[in-house]
Amino acid sequence: MPRARPELPTLKKVAAAAGVSASTVSRVYSHPQLLRPETVTRVRAVADELGYVPHHPARALKTGRIGAIAVVVPDIANPFFPPVIRAAEDRAHDRDIYTLLADTDEMTEKEVTLLVQLQRRTDGVVLVSSRLSTEAIRNRSTLHPLVLVNRDVEGVSRVLVDTAAGMREAVDHLADLAHRHVVYLAGPSSSWSDGQRRAAVLDRAQRRGVRVTVLGPHRPEHDEGMRAAAAVLETGATAVIAFDDVLAQGVLAGCAAAGVRIPQEMSLIGCDDILAVRTAPPLTTVRGPSRQAGALAVDFLLRLIDGVREETVERLPAPLVVRETTGPAPA
Amino acid sequence: MPRARPELPTLKKVAAAAGVSASTVSRVYSHPQLLRPETVTRVRAVADELGYVPHHPARALKTGRIGAIAVVVPDIANPFFPPVIRAAEDRAHDRDIYTLLADTDEMTEKEVTLLVQLQRRTDGVVLVSSRLSTEAIRNRSTLHPLVLVNRDVEGVSRVLVDTAAGMREAVDHLADLAHRHVVYLAGPSSSWSDGQRRAAVLDRAQRRGVRVTVLGPHRPEHDEGMRAAAAVLETGATAVIAFDDVLAQGVLAGCAAAGVRIPQEMSLIGCDDILAVRTAPPLTTVRGPSRQAGALAVDFLLRLIDGVREETVERLPAPLVVRETTGPAPA
DNA sequence: TTGAAAGCGCTACCAC
């Protein structure tokens, strides 16, 4: 049975115990360079002895800075996000900023409520793959520092992983392998990335004389991909480009279940190159620098928080990585 | 270029605009039942009009409650954790409590620093799969409300996923299939779960007259499993029980690369039944109720925070789920 | 049912 928890000492108590003023103790933690080094050492020793830990809300109340940012993603269980989150966390932590993680469960209304509450609990928000309307995003960004990842809204700082380029490469790759009919397995319709990818595929396919059948939208989940495999096979296409690796992995499983060999009978391309997705055979996919995206987004956000009122935009290239799920079109 | 951000109104401003006192506005948000309903409505309207959002640090300063908890995991990129985190988040959110997510990167010292800082930023912590010493954990729990997941420390409230039982079933399953030599592919040595699983495997194997070779420790990462496949094949064992699904998936890939068919030539069992891991063939594994574990941990924690000083322990059963990576021992 | 006032723990200004 846990004992009663001892009260944490306040700054005042430390001051009394160390025989200095509250201001001095405060400076030990905030601006130690203003103090004589020996004072710092002495006060620190007393504070540690007493188990003093600065009380964050009080500091936040005074400074107006909360010392925390939020990272908001649609679905933390989707393996695309952890690397972004991790990188953002690390970057923020280096600056002594804490990271609140929130998950909107792919629900638009939850996203709005969340952002409103986050406004008073954080100094700013990194909003990843937002499902909100352009209008709503622009509006939020006037109320609270906001940086987008994978969402392209004019007037709002953003980091975009340019998978469209990779998708064009993907179509070229398939065309070069003599594929003439390709399925694009669409992701969530409110996803900016899906719009980009789909448009890139359609555009390049037309140029290369490749026919495209679009199936979807789909939630980016394994089961959806698996179920979609049947529909894919019905189209008579010889290759699939999936919205992301999760869907692609599902298609792989669905094809395996249907006895369709990959890449001999069907070629398959994913997107994101999620490390955790190690398929057999290894998946041809488009690789985006997701860690870099997370880190950059935090850099942009901290600049915004520091009052730099400028719109920053970064587009990160995402090239095609050819592995073993693509091969020549069956004769 | 973003415009200058308007200052958020304070409670006082709302009070002035609504022609009531600050106390009244405060009560609208904290204890509306003390007010005349029409007052609540009227003040709310004014507040919404002005875009008022309660300032959290100020509230925290006054009440002594921060209204946030933390969930600490070793590695957010490990797919075992997201379901736990999600469930914890949801449960906390239902109670109007925010969730801070922290990641220790599998580093013990980072874990300590983190917990100290979290002490003043949160009302309590759910510590998942901690790598800390028993001593350190017990000590922390006297300083700050703390609930463990998958770590068994007497005196500290905890939720344990009992994969040991599933591991015993796994050994029985293999023994019934005539396997006589099995590899246990160990996880991190500081992991409580690994200790449990390893002991269960060794114990039951001895009873069933099955020889066990322990290989490891391994970080629970795909590449480690893939590399371990070679060592597994060298032992001459006919089956592998891996610490978790991530390692198992790596072994699957490693065996495929080596031309070893599963389950015909080698049987394979994982642990955790991570939804995202959909392998081909589907993995025989031990399924733990990870969502339930996360939710329960939050329940326990909130009770602790509310001052209920009792140690609560819950063991959740994790049974074996037989799929297609296990078969009769090769002749 | 509502208002006035004190104060949570800390920082920052102004003295010294």
Added chain:
DNA sequence: GTGGTAGCGCTTTCAA
């Protein structure tokens, strides 16, 4: 280099 003091935005007695 260090101390005194006011006040951040809110909640919560107490009084009306």
